[in-house]
Amino acid sequence: MVIERTYVNDIKKNKEVFLQGWVHDIRELPKARFILLRDITGIVQCVLKQDSKGFNEKLTLESVISVKGKVKDAKLTSEELSVNDMEVLVDSLELLHKAENLPMQVFEKDKNIMTDLSVRLDNRSLDLRKKRIQAIFKIQSEIAGSFRDFFRKNNFIEIQTPSIIASASEGGTSLFSVDYFEKKAYLAQSPQLYKQLATISLEKVFTIAPVWRAEKHNTTRHLNESRQMDIEVAFADDFSAMKYLEECVSFIVSNVIKNCSKELNVLNLKLRVPKSKYLSYDEAVKLCKLKNGDDFSPEDERKLCNMFPDTIIFTHSWPISLKPFYILPKDKKLSKGFDALYNGIEISSGGQRVHIPEILVKNLKDKGLNPKNFEFYVNSFKFGSPIHSGWSIGLERFTMSLLKLDNIREAVLYPRDRDRIAP
Numbered sequence: 001m002v003i004e005r006t007y008v009n010d011i012k013k014n015k016e017v018f019l020q021g022w023v024h025d026i027r028e029l030p031k032a033r034f035i036l037l038r039d040i041t042g043i044v045q046c047v048l049k050q051d052s053k054g055f056n057e058k059l060t061l062e063s064v065i066s067v068k069g070k071v072k073d074a075k076l077t078s079e080e081l082s083v084n085d086m087e088v089l090v091d092s093l094e095l096l097h098k099a100e101n102l103p104m105q106v107f108e109k110d111k112n113i114m115t116d117l118s119v120r121l122d123n124r125s126l127d128l129r130k131k132r133i134q135a136i137f138k139i140q141s142e143i144a145g146s147f148r149d150f151f152r153k154n155n156f157i158e159i160q161t162p163s164i165i166a167s168a169s170e171g172g173t174s175l176f177s178v179d180y181f182e183k184k185a186y187l188a189q190s191p192q193l194y195k196q197l198a199t200i201s202l203e204k205v206f207t208i209a210p211v212w213r214a215e216k217h218n219t220t221r222h223l224n225e226s227r228q229m230d231i232e233v234a235f236a237d238d239f240s241a242m243k244y245l246e247e248c249v250s251f252i253v254s255n256v257i258k259n260c261s262k263e264l265n266v267l268n269l270k271l272r273v274p275k276s277k278y279l280s281y282d283e284a285v286k287l288c289k290l291k292n293g294d295d296f297s298p299e300d301e302r303k304l305c306n307m308f309p310d311t312i313i314f315t316h317s318w319p320i321s322l323k324p325f326y327i328l329p330k331d332k333k334l335s336k337g338f339d340a341l342y343n344g345i346e347i348s349s350g351g352q353r354v355h356i357p358e359i360l361v362k363n364l365k366d367k368g369l370n371p372k373n374f375e376f377y378v379n380s381f382k383f384g385s386p387i388h389s390g391w392s393i394g395l396e397r398f399t400m401s402l403l404k405l406d407n408i409r410e411a412v413l414y415p416r417d418r419d420r421i422a423p
């Protein structure tokens with residue numbers, strides 16, 4: 001009879017099981033071996049006696065094994081185990097792939113010996129075998145999935161935008177250039193221009209897209225390659241866009257609370273669905289004791305968030321001078337651009353867009369950009385363009401903020417920063 005694979009999470013007392021996984025730890029006694037077997041769902045103790053088949057296998061940490069055996073009652077107390085009241089009495093063990101000496105530890109027995117982030121990133125696939133790191137990426141998957149579910153539920157259309165572009169959207173200084181046959185091209189800094197062009201026909205769109213920014217500074221909150229969760233809606237102003245952001249973030253956080261309780265426990269986090277607070281740029285500047293025209297430093301963002309805990313803070317009506325050319329002016333000085341802060345950090349920015357070609361051309365010139373390079377974009381607004389608004393949440397930035405990670409690199413499988421393009 002073929003026994004199907006059982007996951008650690010699903011084992012039941014007195015049942016025969018066939019488990020597959022990695023050797024998390026080994027303890028040897030003369031007449032018995034205790035092996036902690038780990039799969040994606042958890043860790044269980046497997047006991048080999050001298051008469052178990054495979055008792056003499058030369059096992060190393062992280063080797064891949066399978067075991068067949070019977071689940072028995074146990075009274076174990078290890079924090080590492082996900083089942084303490086059961087263990088597997090092994091009939092047979094098979095070594096499927098033997099691991100060589102590890103370049104870093106996976107089971108961090110001594111909590112005082114932590115591996116450096118750079119060593120962990122050099123060996124990311126090993127790092128990904130740790131409960132804590134798995135928890136981060138399971139939650140990130142829930143975040144991206146919930147973002148998608150929310151907008152599909154609201155009848156938005158998912159679009160795919162180009163990654164190779166001919167002109168900048170977020171300012172000309174932070175572009176990576178690409179040799180594109182006889183021409184110069186760039187890697188997209190944002191799906192901005194294309195999501196707008198889609199919106200003036202499809203009305204409600206969203207995308208999760210990779211973006212690249214050649215920013216030279218190496219900080220704990222910036223990456224040179226990141227993923228953005230963007231939306232754009234026609235017949236909507238800046239405040240309607242903020243409302244979507246508020247509802248979407250609530251939906252995401254509720255789903256993380258509901259579907260990732262195990263992972264939140266591993267990360268020692270208790271989450272609450274955030275409230276919202278709307279402040280004009282003027283009000284926020286005053287609260288931070290800044291001058292009109294100043295941008296908020298990371299310290300100011302933290303200060304503002306500390307004033308309103310568990311809250312998404314929207315700062316709206318920003319000065320035109322601090323926002324990109326595609327943001328619609330509200331009057332001579334102020335724009336319909338906004339930012340959103342959460343847990344001490346900016347997670348999103350957006351606004352109502354310019355849908356009038358003449359204003360776009362003026363804005364481009366005012367920002368020192370050449371309207372010739374944006375002709376395809378400007379001209380598209382000549383043929384019946386509704387007002388439209390949207391925003392973008394950085395996926396890694398949001399993960400960092402929600403999980404209170406101290407470095408954004410913790411929220412990317414393989415970070416791209418000033419010093420790192422491999423692995």
Ligand code: AMO
Nearest residue numbers: 190192222223226347348349350390391392394397
């Ligand atoms: P912005 O440039 O503010 O706006 O980016 C939107 C969000 O993306 C994240 N983000 C980053 N994350 C990691 N590393 C970076 N270097 C980085 N830069 C940005 C942040 C930020 O809030 N087109 C507009 C959005 C719009 O108006 O719709 C834009 O890209 O979370």
